[in-house]
């Protein structure tokens with residue numbers, strides 16, 4: 001099929017490359033000319049494992065092209081996917097201005113039937129607004145449908161997730177839209193395909209993300225109890241996660257959920273529900289628990305280091321999770337500015353995301369970006385781990401300990417076993433497992 005994609009960010013680029021890989025002819029448009037120039041040269045604009053290979057091979061095969069001209073993406077395309085951003089507004093609602101802009105761009109170009117598909121995560125009933133915007137501008141006689149086909153890929157494993165989905169959701173209110181999307185996917189994927197109304201599909205995506213966020217906040221709440229009782233939250237998570245009704249994924253205690261999706265989708269669902277008069281206090285609690293993770297980590301850092309001004313802290317990780325350069329909604333955005341304002345001297349390292357972080361926080365006399373974990377450890381009073389990069393799991397701990405001024409590690413991702421870190425000579429603090437320094441104290445002093 002010939003397909004057009006609006007937006008080549010994290011979701012749109014992987015969708016474009018993935019659909020081209022499935023054999024379709026894809027024209028992807030972005031309004032940012034720098035992005036289009038780089039992608040046309042085969043240079044990925046985001047860090048995503050496996051992306052570069054598929055980008056270059058599909059460009060070379062002539063199945064994939066990039067443009068800044070909407071007309072090129074509309075042209076012969078039978079289906080046009082909307083993959084533009086839906087960031088949060090200050091009041092928590094989804095900002096749908098990029099989606100509206102695409103609707104306004106598409107309207108005058110409609111010439112013959114087109115299926116316009118929301119892949120962006122949008123609040124329920126957004127399709128209604130796209131439909132009426134296009135009809136207002138293009139006239140009621142234009143032939144088109146709006147469908148919803150939410151994207152469930154995860155940054156860091158996005159290419160694999162796109163090519164091996166666990167389910168595909170098709171929200172379509174007309175037979176024509178349904179068959180086009182079924183034709184697109186049925187020949188390539190054997191996973192369950194769920195066909196629903198458009199509004200149902202919109203809600204499925206928001207509800208899925210709200211549930212994942214709820215699981216994370218749940219285990220983080222349990223983690224706080226574990227800490228008080230000197231129980232390892234990982235063992236509790238394993239014990240409950242093996243129950244198939246619960247499932248083990250998203251039960252890792254730590255700094256909570258971040259990124260460009262979960263936080264905004266939870267708050268957008270809260271707003272949709274409130275607008276409909278539904279009490280969603282539970283989701284507000286999920287948000288509150290998540291925000292409190294940052295305070296909890298900062299309290300541990302202060303407890304470990306006592307006085308912060310001029311203490312040297314090596315910060316490991318600014319990306320919101322491993323294998324991505326995305327820092328949107330990352331815990332680092334909450335932790336690093338606060339440590340800086342408390343007077344600490346910060347040496348920050350991340351394998352992929354420093355450039356994005358540096359744009360928001362340029363280096364200064366107390367904030368430097370370094371080239372390795374070992375540089376971050378040099379003369380440090382403590383190391384603070386904020387991202388679960390694999391690189392951090394297999395370090396030369398002897399070298400790190402010897403480089404540090406005082407061998408203290410505050411681990412927001414629970415990457416290591418406390419006894420092993422103690423044996424390696426570190427004072428080790430993590431979340432939900434009782435702290436290294438506390439292990440020597442009798443139980444009753446801790447509760």
Ligand SMILES: NC(=O)c1ccc[n+]([C@@H]2O[C@H](COP(=O)([O-])OP(=O)(O)OC[C@H]3O[C@@H](n4cnc5c(N)ncnc54)[C@H](O)[C@@H]3O)[C@@H](O)[C@H]2O)c1
Pocket residue numbers: 006007008009010011012029030031032035083084085086098101102105119120121122151152153154155260261
């Ligand atoms: N990032 C993810 O992992 C992920 C996963 C699933 C779903 N989603 C959803 O997909 C959507 C996009 O997310 P993202 O992370 O890719 O956002 P993004 O900000 O990385 O990318 C959006 C892109 O759209 C472009 N754009 C904006 N307006 C445009 C227009 N009028 N015409 C052409 N291009 C335009 C921007 O220049 C940008 O490159 C969001 O709704 C998000 O919730 C994201």
